[in-house]
Amino acid sequence: MTITLFDVPSKFEGQAFSPSTWRIRYILNMRNIPYKTEWIELPDIESRSKGLGIAPTGLKPDGTPFYTIPFIHDPSTGIYLSDSTHIAEYLEKTYPGPSSIFPHNTLGLQSPFADLFFSTALPALWKFIIPSLYEILNPASGAYIRATREKLFGQPLEEMTPKGALGDAEWAKFREGLGKVDVWYSKTSGPYLLGDTISWADIVVVAALTLMKVVWGEDSQQWKDISSWHGGRWGGLVDDFKKYTNVV
C-alpha cells in the first residue's frame, strides 16, 4: 500500500521545495516507506483538504481556519492527516525504524522544535527568499504567494528583498539566527542535535535548508554563504541527507 503525500509543485519538475513537506518526505525516504507525491497548487489546498475531511492546522489572520500542506493519506490505516509534527508522530508509531527519530522519550521535548527553529533562525530569511520562491512557482501558486505575502509585509515582491547596506545587515541577521541554532548543536557530541543519530530536530533543520538550496540553487551566492557558515555545519547536514532527497 502506498501513502499519498500532498505537496506543492514548482516549475522544477520532479523537485520539491516546501520545508514542511520535506520533513515528511525525508522520513518516508529514510524509512523506505512506499509513497507517491500528489501535486496541488497553493490556492487549492483549502478546498482539497475540506473535501478529504482533513483538519486545518491553524487560523488565518482573519480568524478563519487555515489549511496547509503537507497532508497524507495512508490507505493501510485509512487515515487522512495534516500537520507535519502530527504526521511524523503517526509515521513513527506506524512504521518504526531501526532507530527512533524521538529517541529516549524526547517526543515531548522535540514537539515544539519546528516552531522554535523557525522563530529563532528564520525571521530574516523570508524577505530574501519569498521573491525568489515566487519565480519558480507555477502561475496559480505564484499569484497566491504574491497576494498573501505582499499583504503580510506591506510591500510588493519586487521591493521586498532588502538591498545595499540594509541588505547586508539583514543577511547578517539571518546568519546570526542560524548561529543561535549552531550553539545548540555545538553542545552535543554531534553531528546531529542528539548526537550520532538523526532525530526530528535535524529533519526540521535540513528541510528548511533544502528550501534554500532548491530555490536558490547550489551554485548561488546565497547557498554558498549558508552552506559555509558555522564551520560548514549547514552544508554538511544537507550533504548527510542527500541519500534521502528522492522525490517520487
Next chain:
Amino acid sequence: MTITLFDVPSKFEGQAFSPSTWRIRYILNMRNIPYKTEWIELPDIESRSKGLGIAPTGLKPDGTPFYTIPFIHDPSTGIYLSDSTHIAEYLEKTYPGPSSIFPHNTLGLQSPFADLFFSTALPALWKFIIPSLYEILNPASGAYIRATREKLFGQPLEEMTPKGALGDAEWAKFREGLGKVDVWYSKTSGPYLLGDTISWADIVVVAALTLMKVVWGEDSQQWKDISSWHGGRWGGLVDDFKKYTNVV
C-alpha cells in the same frame, strides 16, 4: 568548599522567589552540593557583578549590558559564573549526579528550553504577578521593580493587573499558555518531560511555578487554580520537588 549562590531577598526571611535562581538552587539541593545564599538587592546586582568580574547575561532596552542573578562563586574551581543555563552546565560537569539532568545527549536540545518555556507559557503571567511580587520585596528591590516594570508596561503597578472580564480572559490566556506545555508533557510517559527522571526542562518549569507559589502563597486562589490545572500536573510537579526546597 562551599559555593556562594547570589539571590534576591524578600520580606519572607529564609524564603526565595527568583525563578532563575531556583533553577540553580534545585540542582544544588538535588545533588547535595554545599552552598550558601548571599542575598543582594536588585539595584545592587550590576555593581556587585562588575566588582566580581561576572559577565552580563544580555542587553538592556537601551543597549547597555544587563547583569542578572543568579550568579555563583565556586571556590573549589575559582569560577565566578552568571546565566542559569551556563551555571547548570557547569554544575553538571563539575558535580555529576547519579543521573544527568541532560541525559542522552540532550544538552543541545534542552539549552533553549528556558526561553522557550517563558515565551510559550508565561507572557500573560507578568501583569498578574509583578504587583504581588512588589508587595513582598524589600524597599530597595521594590523601588527597582516599580521603576523598571512601570516603564516596560506603561502602567503604574496599581493598575497593572487586569480586572473583571478582561482579568478573566487574561488569566485564561495564562492557563492556555501552560496548556501548550502540558501538551509537550502529555507526549511522554511522564511524569517528567523526558520520562521518569528529572531533567533541566522540569527544573525550569518547577522553578517558575515556585515563584507563583511563594509570591501568592499556597492557600491563594491563584495557586489553587494553577496547581489544579491540566489534571493537577503543575501542583504535582511542585510537590515532587518539595524535598529540594531548602534555602540555605
